[in-house]
Amino acid sequence: MNPSANDRGLKLDHVKISKGETALMAINAHIRPGEVLTLMGPSGSGKSTLINAISGFLPKVFACTGTITLDAVNITRLPPERRRVGVLFQDPLLFPHLSVLENILYALPPGDTGAARLMRANELLAAVNLEECGKRDPATLSGGQQARVALIRVIAAEPHALLLDEPFSKLDAQLRGSVRELVFAEVRRRDLPVLLVTHDEEDAKAAGGSIIAL
């Protein structure tokens, strides 16, 4: 039986993050599939710390209470690789020792034959008009191309939720709009719950969901 509609999506149930005695942030939210929740705030307001807590990389100096569930699975204590949470970072972080295509293949879940995986990777590249670039060194791609590869690499791993950690902030103004549109189109198509962390009003508007200011 599928989890009831009410359980699906990313639930942050009374999540509190503190460092020593100081409380950094508290949040209680339910992001349903296809919804975008935007967190806005200046640097140092604990936005990235929340991303770390949800993806499983909270440094030991922080403490996190509350429960994080994704599609009815409690992921609060799971190791990052089993959370099925995708993260787009500020930088594309394409693995520099792998080709563009190998970066995608790395992300595809195991199973399937080699040929099927190759086809799937090429499909993803074609979806962002980069089918010609598979063999290339990621360092030779333009900034916009790298951002697109980073997006399909996250998608390739078939995440159940997507966290966006200021993913557009390092792109120049012209590119930012088109990459942003691409990302939001993709997450809506895949019906993913999305948490967007940003300090850019434009990003928040484009996301179109509810906004929490820290």
Added chain:
Amino acid sequence: MLRLAPFLAIGILIGPVLAGLMFIIGPAFGHAPLFGATGFSVAPFAHAWHSPGFLTSVWLSFWIGPVTALISLALVALFTAAFSGTRLFNGALTLMKPVIAMPHAAAAFGLAFLIAPSGFMLRLLSPELTGFSRPPDWLVVNDPAGIALLFGLVVKEIPFLFLVLIAALPQTDERYARVARVLGRGQVWAWLTSVFPGVYAQIRLPVYAVVAFATSVVDVAMILGPGTPPTLSVRILRWMSDPDLTMRMTAAAAALIQLGVTLSALGLWWLGEHAVARLGKMLALRGYRFCHDLPLRLLAGASTLGAAFLVLAGLALIALWSISGLWRFPDALPQNLDFGTWMREANQIVNVAGRAMLIGILASLIAVALVLACLENEYRNQIQLSRWARLTLYLPLLVPQIAFLFGLSIWWLLWGWDGTIWAVTAAHLVFVMPYVYLLLADPWNAFDTRYLAAARLLGKSENRVLLTIRLPILLRPILTAFALGFAISIAQYLPTLLIGAGRQPTITTEAVALASGGNRRLIGVYALVQALLPFVIFALTALIPTILWRNRRALQPGFVR
């Protein structure tokens, strides 16, 4: 498994040093059932003390440590103050790297060939300028005052300290020097008073290692140092190899004295450190500006570059001697070339160089694997190395080799381990590991760990991410650390000799053994092979990432995003 790595590493760094020191206490006080003596007596100390020229040896070993460190550190600091950020500075780095890779013994032989009365320098000047048609009767190499030894040590430590200092520079802000200049200080004085204090705090332990090394070095002292009386360390080695077993107890007592000498030299350095800091601060605060520093800059430039040049020239000279035929004084070049020595020694060379390579590759491989395990453990458990952990890393470099290796050989003799290639490899590991760690830690910690986060979130486990992302991306520094570890192993004379119990001859023990013979063609062959082994490994390991990552721009050296 990974959690055991740091304990294993600490055991390797501390265990042999402590056990080695413990095992000489008994023999030093006359209790050595192994040599047929029981009871307690201070006779070994008395015997050492009353041997002819003992105090001269002690004094020589004491002063040469701090003086070597002082001269080489001063020149390196002045050179950096004068030329940091210039093209000459980067050029100097290129020149220094091969000198660092070169074993001490080979470098010392090369210098001896240069400066000896029958050496290349006098040949160049003779007979036209000097009038000599026979080598003069000067005691330039092996002089009783130890000047040649000091010279050899300074020349070899300059490149080492230079590299250590350069590694520390990024952690300080060189803009302070500009502020100091705007405040009216001369170029050198500005850097010394604003940047150097921070840099020195970073490189203190390597400088201490230079002090300790110079007080107790054996191979360089056998090649360039005085003969009668020799340095304390050489004297101890002679007692250790004396056929009369009771002399081993004298050696043990003298080894404890050596420990005291080295610790005193370090203490003197520590006092000097504080005195210089106070004096410098006083002069700086009184507003002295020292603007006319051109002669100082020229001196620093000439002597620092000169040091590297001399070692490399010595290497060329070694090569030439190994293939020289008739080469009479004062001819600048041999009359004919002769490969006879190479032919005659070929079998023996293959044997001893092969053993040296096997030991070097094994020791360096183990060291790299263990260091990587430690670093990964630090990363996974978010551990920061404490000051004590850093000191542990330097322990084998601060305690004189001759003091603890003798005890270690006694211990392993009791266990029946001595004289095996495994024991020699284990002893090398003690000295290889600190350098491998120091060289790998910086690139490891500078790694952008978000790559690892990205890979984990693509569903890969911690171990998988280590193997498929971090290690491949860090392949170049890992291979460089391996090559350096190999070079350190090749340079080890004393561990090979003592732990190998003479049954594991390597290119290094054979080369040093030729020092007293004075057959330059033979020395040339062995010293050249010893010098070239590290270069070969450096070249091969540099080739691997170059080929593997030829189409990966972000993995080229010097790539900036």
